[in-house]
Amino acid sequence: MRERIADWRFRRRLAALGKSGQELLSAYAGARWPAPDLPLREAALLALDFELDGLARDAHVLQAGWLAFDTAGIALEGAVSLDIRSARRLDDGAVTVHGIGEERAREGQPLRQVLEPLVSALSGRVLVAHGAAIEVEVIERTTRACFGEALPVRAICTLELERRLHPNLVGTDAYRLASVRARYSLPAYDQHDALSDALAAAELLLAQARRLPADVRLGSVLRG
Amino acid sequence: MASELSEIRSFLGDLSPFDRLDADRIAAIARRVTVRYFRAGDTILEAGSHNDQLFIVRSGSVELRLAGEELTMRLGRGGSFAFPSLLRGGEVRNTTTALEDTLVYCLPGEEFHRLRSECDAVRDYFNESETERIRSAVRDLRLKRPSTLQHATIEQLLVHKQPVSCEPGLSIADAATLMSERDVSTLAICEDGRLVGIFTDKDLRKRVVAARTDFDRPIREVMTAAPRTLPRHATAAEAMALMAAGGFRHIPVLGSAGELVAILSATDILAYLGDSAIDTGMLVAKAAGPQALVAAARQIPEGFARMDAGGFHAEHTMRFTSALGEAVHRRAAELAEAELGPPPVPYALLVFGSLARGEQLVGSDQDNGIVMDDRVDESGREYFAALGARISDLLDECGFVYCKGGIMAKNAEQRLTRSEWSERYGRWIANPDEDRILRATICFDMRAVHGDPVMAQALHEDVVDKARGSGLFLSFLARDAQRSKVPLGFFRNLVLEKSEDGQKVFDAKAQAILPVIDIARTFALAEGLAAVGTIERLEALAAAGRMARGDAESLKDAFLLVSELRIAHQAAQVRAGTAPDNAIAPAALSPLERDYLKDAFSVISGGLDSLKRNLAGGIA
Numbered sequence: 001m002r003e004r005i006a007d008w009r010f011r012r013r014l015a016a017l018g019k020s021g022q023e024l025l026s027a028y029a030g031a032r033w034p035a036p037d038l039p040l041r042e043a044a045l046l047a048l049d050f051e052l053d054g055l056a057r058d059a060h061v062l063q064a065g066w067l068a069f070d071t072a073g074i075a076l077e078g079a080v081s082l083d084i085r086s087a088r089r090l091d092d093g094a095v096t097v098h099g100i101g102e103e104r105a106r107e108g109q110p111l112r113q114v115l116e117p118l119v120s121a122l123s124g125r126v127l128v129a130h131g132a133a134i135e136v137e138v139i140e141r142t143t144r145a146c147f148g149e150a151l152p153v154r155a156i157c158t159l160e161l162e163r164r165l166h167p168n169l170v171g172t173d174a175y176r177l178a179s180v181r182a183r184y185s186l187p188a189y190d191q192h193d194a195l196s197d198a199l200a201a202a203e204l205l206l207a208q209a210r211r212l213p214a215d216v217r218l219g220s221v222l223r224g
Numbered sequence: 225m226a227s228e229l230s231e232i233r234s235f236l237g238d239l240s241p242f243d244r245l246d247a248d249r250i251a252a253i254a255r256r257v258t259v260r261y262f263r264a265g266d267t268i269l270e271a272g273s274h275n276d277q278l279f280i281v282r283s284g285s286v287e288l289r290l291a292g293e294e295l296t297m298r299l300g301r302g303g304s305f306a307f308p309s310l311l312r313g314g315e316v317r318n319t320t321t322a323l324e325d326t327l328v329y330c331l332p333g334e335e336f337h338r339l340r341s342e343c344d345a346v347r348d349y350f351n352e353s354e355t356e357r358i359r360s361a362v363r364d365l366r367l368k369r370p371s372t373l374q375h376a377t378i379e380q381l382l383v384h385k386q387p388v389s390c391e392p393g394l395s396i397a398d399a400a401t402l403m404s405e406r407d408v409s410t411l412a413i414c415e416d417g418r419l420v421g422i423f424t425d426k427d428l429r430k431r432v433v434a435a436r437t438d439f440d441r442p443i444r445e446v447m448t449a450a451p452r453t454l455p456r457h458a459t460a461a462e463a464m465a466l467m468a469a470g471g472f473r474h475i476p477v478l479g480s481a482g483e484l485v486a487i488l489s490a491t492d493i494l495a496y497l498g499d500s501a502i503d504t505g506m507l508v509a510k511a512a513g514p515q516a517l518v519a520a521a522r523q524i525p526e527g528f529a530r531m532d533a534g535g536f537h538a539e540h541t542m543r544f545t546s547a548l549g550e551a552v553h554r555r556a557a558e559l560a561e562a563e564l565g566p567p568p569v570p571y572a573l574l575v576f577g578s579l580a581r582g583e584q585l586v587g588s589d590q591d592n593g594i595v596m597d598d599r600v601d602e603s604g605r606e607y608f609a610a611l612g613a614r615i616s617d618l619l620d621e622c623g624f625v626y627c628k629g630g631i632m633a634k635n636a637e638q639r640l641t642r643s644e645w646s647e648r649y650g651r652w653i654a655n656p657d658e659d660r661i662l663r664a665t666i667c668f669d670m671r672a673v674h675g676d677p678v679m680a681q682a683l684h685e686d687v688v689d690k691a692r693g694s695g696l697f698l699s700f701l702a703r704d705a706q707r708s709k710v711p712l713g714f715f716r717n718l719v720l721e722k723s724e725d726g727q728k729v730f731d732a733k734a735q736a737i738l739p740v741i742d743i744a745r746t747f748a749l750a751e752g753l754a755a756v757g758t759i760e761r762l763e764a765l766a767a768a769g770r771m772a773r774g775d776a777e778s779l780k781d782a783f784l785l786v787s788e789l790r791i792a793h794q795a796a797q798v799r800a801g802t803a804p805d806n807a808i809a810p811a812a813l814s815p816l817e818r819d820y821l822k823d824a825f826s827v828i829s830g831g832l833d834s835l836k837r838n839l840a841g842g843i844a
Contacts, residue, residue: 072260073258073259073260073330074258074259074260075257075258076229076232076254076255076256076257076258076259077255077256079228079229079255081228081229184261184325185283185284185324185325185326185327186261186283186327187231187235187282187283187327189231190230190231193230195228195229196229196230196231199229199231199259202259203259203261203327206259206260206261207261207325210261210262210263210266211263
């Protein structure tokens with residue numbers, strides 16, 4: 001029931017977006033969107049990660065990395081990694097973590113020029129991220145700011161999925177991306193590069209999908 | 225973007241053969257990768273299917289089984305598979321299964337083929353035939369070995385600095401007289417101080433004597449005109465390459481003004497490289513007493529290490545080291561005779577095992593025995609008991625320590641008459657049992673190093689003849705050979721032995737060298753071949769049509785490859801002053817060497833299988 005409502009709301013938001021009069025957004029709204037009943041293995045997915053300059057609600061986006069894939073495999077051919085221009089003085093803590101200095105942030109592309117290819121890439125695809133709430137929130141916030149409309153996004157959160165697959169692990173560390181990946185014998189990756197993190201989440205989903213029934217439906221793994 | 229796909233690029237960049245490619249190429253390859261994930265037990269690729277991708281294990285491990293059955297190989301992180309199918313047009317022969325949860329990188333076949341055509345290292349690495357891979361491995365190891373040859377200049381090698389020369393108009397007879405008087409084998413022919421030709425002993429034989437040329441003709445007509453030369457600062461390696469390429473043994477060396485400085489001969493190079501080995505040989509042969517012999521023999525390991533550093537090929541190092549070992553045995557027997565008086569009847573000192581095969585390295589124990597003429601009486605036996613004991617004791621002092629299995633002349637069992645030896649071999653062959661075979665196999669590699677060679681040879685022929693017809697005996701040998709645990713790869717060290725300090729090691733002798741020796745010996749005995757050396761045996765088997773030429777070559781290459789690694793390992797131990805052994809820690813090998821070893825293991829396993837199929841079934 002909840003699934004049906006979520007899908008109905010998503011379709012309604014797409015329909016509204018279709019009327020925005022902006023070509024990019026209309027194309028997004030008019031894409032072939034997978035039905036919740038589609039088996040997960042047939043769904044088109046997009047792993048996405050943003051690096052932000054802090055944890056605040058209005059944190060600036062410094063880098064975006066994404067790659068399209070499905071549960072059969074991740075082709076790296078279309079992987080994208082873009083730095084985003086930000087004039088704000090960067091939050092010192094976050095900068096040291098990401099290794100993206102102010103200078104590099106100033107050299108990046110304007111946010112809008114990064115969002116446009118991202119919106120196209122996400123058309124007809126389900127977003128995949130570890131802790132997808134952040135990516136969904138940033139997309140909604142930044143598209144509202146740039147295009148006047150918040151982009152409706154469907155997402156699979158690998159963290160949420162992991163809580164379902166392994167519900168009884170103790171401590172929040174057990175659900176961090178690196179710990180979860182290690183449980184599936186996935187290699188240790190350096191974190192805090194947007195594309196590396198997106199790849200890490202995509203690989204994790206391949207591993208998780210192999211633990212789900214072969215015909216598991218897309219709707220049953222979408223984040224609520 | 226500098227950091228893009230850095231995880232994939234750094235992984236590939238550290239992996240052979242991709243580590244030979246430049247950063248841009250690796251970045252481009254990373255973009256062509258498809259990442260796939262398999263759970264333990266999943267089939268990744270099925271025999272009989274069609275494949276168009278190269279697979280590289282990123283994490284986890286896989287197992288390859290030929291036609292889904294016989295285990296071919298296990299691969300862990302960094303292992304590549306399915307390239308043989310790409311090379312033969314897509315047909316998959318091995319079923320590959322994930323042993324653990326496994327992440328693989330797949331590279332499209334077209335990218336694989338492009339890489340092979342663009343980069344020699346990639347082509348050599350991904351070679352369809354294991355033979356070619358091992359051959360390129362041997363070449364690779366030799367290239368990488370820091371060689372004395374690369375550093376020595378010709379000037380350091382020259383022994384005779386003043387070349388003997390004459391004018392081109394001099395008669396052949398006078399030229400030969402000059403060579404004879406000055407005791408040179410090569411004459412330089414110069415005109416106005418400029419080199420115009422050389423004339424050697426060989427030319428005298430071929431172009432003068434055999435061709436019945438008139439000795440009064442000028443030397444100009446029979447010399448080699450316009451010979452290839454080298455400048456004095458050229459390296460020894462260049463000189464050797466020129467000799468090898470041109471098939472000649474003398475090279476005139478020119479100074480900066482083009483003047484003739486000297487004539488370099490192949491002997492000069494050999495003397496430089498092997499001089500400690502040759503000196504040791506001289507010291508052994510001339511040792512006046514036991515002390516001198518022990519002192520000379522103790523230099524063998526150093527000569528061995530020097531041969532390794534000099535870039536000697538494995539087969540030459542083994543042959544040279546065996547020659548020195550043989551000289552020590554011979555001299556020990558001579559000295560023992562000198563102490564005990566002349567032998568009452570003819571006898572021969574026999575050596576067994578690696579020394580008999582001419583494959584000895586350093587740190588071997590002694591394996592020997594005495595064969596006496598049948599006419600020996602009781603007092604004669606007492607003489608040989610004393611002689612055998614003396615020889616064994618002397619050899620032990622010389623570094624050929626007592627044989628733990630008792631195969632030495634000190635032991636009465638190893639001092640028999642010609643007939644008694646024949647009967648003993650006869651019993652082994654007619655009534656084999658596992659225990660006896662285990663102890664007796666090395667006795668089937670036999671050679672006389674001192675005394676009456678005819679008696680020893682007759683015994684050997686007799687043994688080979690007896691063995692040939694005995695299916696039961698051969699099946700015991702073939703089954704005994706199956707005991708060796710040839711590794712399937714360096715898979716999680718599972719197949720490795722434990723060394724004394726508990727470290728996981730690869731026993732290069734037991735796990736790779738002995739199986740090849742067993743394969744060659746068993747097939748050779750089955751065929752009645754008298755050859756004793758492993759390479760000789762393999763070659764004889766191929767020549768006799770008993771083994772496919774390609775199989776024999778592969779086994780030979782595998783044998784040489786492991787020997788190279790084993791020699792390098794032991795030479796390093798000698799240099800470090802530790803006792804040489806065969807326990808190679810996988811960590812001490814480069815990833816490439818491990819890959820090559822995997823190929824060698826697979827060739828050796830194939831040889832053992834063939835032995836099992838062909839000969840082990842002879843038992844009822």
